[in-house]
Amino acid sequence: MTQAASLSPIPFIDLGAQRRRLGSSIDEAILKVVDHGGYIMGPEVFALERALAEFCGCKEVVTCANGTDALALILMAKGVKAGDAVLCPAFTFAATAEVVAWVGATPVFVDVHADTYNVDAASLAMGIRKAKEQGLNPVCFIPVDLFGQPADYDMLEPICTAEGLWILSDAAQSFGATYKGRKVGTIGIATATSFFPAKPLGCYGDGGAVFTDDAELAVVMRSLRVHGQNNDDKYDNQRVGMNGRLDTIQAAILIEKLKIFQDEIDARNRVAARYNAALDDVVDVPMVRDGLTSTWAQYTIRLRGADRAEFAARLKAQGVPTAIYYPKPLNQQTAYKHYPSAGNGLPVSDRMAIEVISLPMHPYLDEALQDRIIASVRAALR
């Protein structure tokens, strides 16, 4: 191999490879929508909802405009309001807490485990105590299945049950994963996911969905996503809602991508297994707990004391891109730092933000590219 070829940049996510695999099927699906003209709530939207329900085994799917709206629809439908506290991790994407503030409630941040990056049950219990001390009414907990691995539900659920909290699962990164035989989308009272292009199941723009077995909740969310309209009389708005629909074209694209999604998840798992085997003597590799599967939305390692900026620069010089999810936990961010946190600060979240770095991860990363990335990581740490 020539020097130039070995240094050609590797994409962090390769949507082009997926498009080549899908051939003309997506183009045809888009053209069909353009021809029939049902751009808003066309037949593909309902066909996708049925296909998603079948994929994860839940009763109701309500598609919507993005993952943030999916979270918001659930909080709005449940009537979460000012004076309520919603517990969530600090080590997550801002949308998890943003929606809580939208409805006037207070996010209370809790800490995560260093090995899975998901919420630590002991910290959740402390966060609930903190919320009560502040005169808030804790009503809901949003576990985030970070980087594609389901949270520790068997440890978290009993605490929520004992305290009267219901669970909204933020599965923006984990749709397609499993928890001890249960598919993501069937855990908690409702689950939100995102079809942002970089998520494991992404469309060609913004999209999202809510999964639930609660038919009454689904009726309310279907109303809320169209300005709170009466599902039978569209000129009588029953509640204050939003414009939160999924475009028909995005639904048509997702129907095609869903057909190969399980195969893509399997491919991501093969990449992760190979990375883990080749790197675990030099960095802290991500671990998936027994009985769980991940969608590997990100493959995130931790450096054992090496300088992260220097490490990233060395990889970049080899054509290997990296990304940092997340450089600042929410408890440190300008818009969120005034909200309460569990206990005395969130030491693990703070440390993760300093140590983590994510490597290229997608289903079309062949073994030659994996080996180049592995060799670059090892060289950068020497």
Ligand SMILES: *Cc1c(COP(=O)(O)O)cnc(C)c1O
């Ligand atoms: C991406 C993401 C969201 C938001 O999804 P959008 O479709 O971008 O609105 C929410 N939570 C988490 C954890 C995410 O990764």
